[in-house]
Amino acid sequence: MADATFPLEVDARRLHGDAGADASDVALAMDEDAFRAFYDRTSGALWGYLSRISGDRQVADDLLQESYYRLLKSVVPFESEGHRRNYLYRIATNLVRDSKRGPRPLFDAGVEMADMPAPEGPVDAEGRADVRRAFGRLKPRERALLWLAYAHGSSHSEIADVLGLETGSIKLLLFRARRKLAATLQR
């Protein structure tokens, strides 16, 4: 292990754009350019998914990095960008499921909603807090179902792929989750 510090120096140079450095000796599933392009396209949406499913921004930060790392270490031959993205979301979903179940500050933080920058849309801060609390009362799988369907516009087969469910069961599960969320919102 005499040259243990060498990769650190090489990576630091790569991080700062030194094209002369050669650090491509670690086998990952994608090359740097492809990964960075894929990450830039997907990381924001994945962070939103993780934060809303886990109910914790800190957990979302941690699991985001872990999700991409596991994707890079995977040996799955991806047929398309969509296939890769679904696989990434599946990893993220499993990580949320396996993560320690603790308090979910995001769903209980109605007060802080007023401090958040307001996005364009018809729902005011109080309404957003209600939505968040109602969302927090759902089971993680119900949150994932609804988020994938309505925030991402995923098809039933894509949702089934991400959540490891039968495609035929998605319609009914979505129906139940919708009614549960609507009932909580109207309460």
Added chain:
Amino acid sequence: MRPGNRPHETEPTDAEIEAIVAEAIAAEAALARVEAAPPSSAIVWWRAQMRARQEAAVAAERPITIVHALAIAAGAGLMLSVLGYAVAGVNLAAAYQSLASGAALASVDLTSRWVTLPITAMLVSAAVATVAAYFIYADE
């Protein structure tokens, strides 16, 4: 109308429920887009590289750890055998002294643990040391 038998008109339709849910989640998704501040792709890539290297280094060190454990076991076995041999030597010396005083050499019990234990330990340590030496010098 019986209590609890509400008019059908007050129940939202599936389409209305879907509209309520879609609007709520769209608003939450818009907020999530504003909140999202993932680290840059360069940092994530760098961390992944570092972690992959660390894991590769740990995996590479694993056989060396096994060889070290074998070498330690061989050393311990060798020490045990030397100790046992020394004890057996003392016993033999005592037996020769007995011969001088007229006792038979057959009085030395070859099945005694003081004889079998060091011999077994020597054989085992020799075998382990051979394997350890093979692993150590195979790479070289």
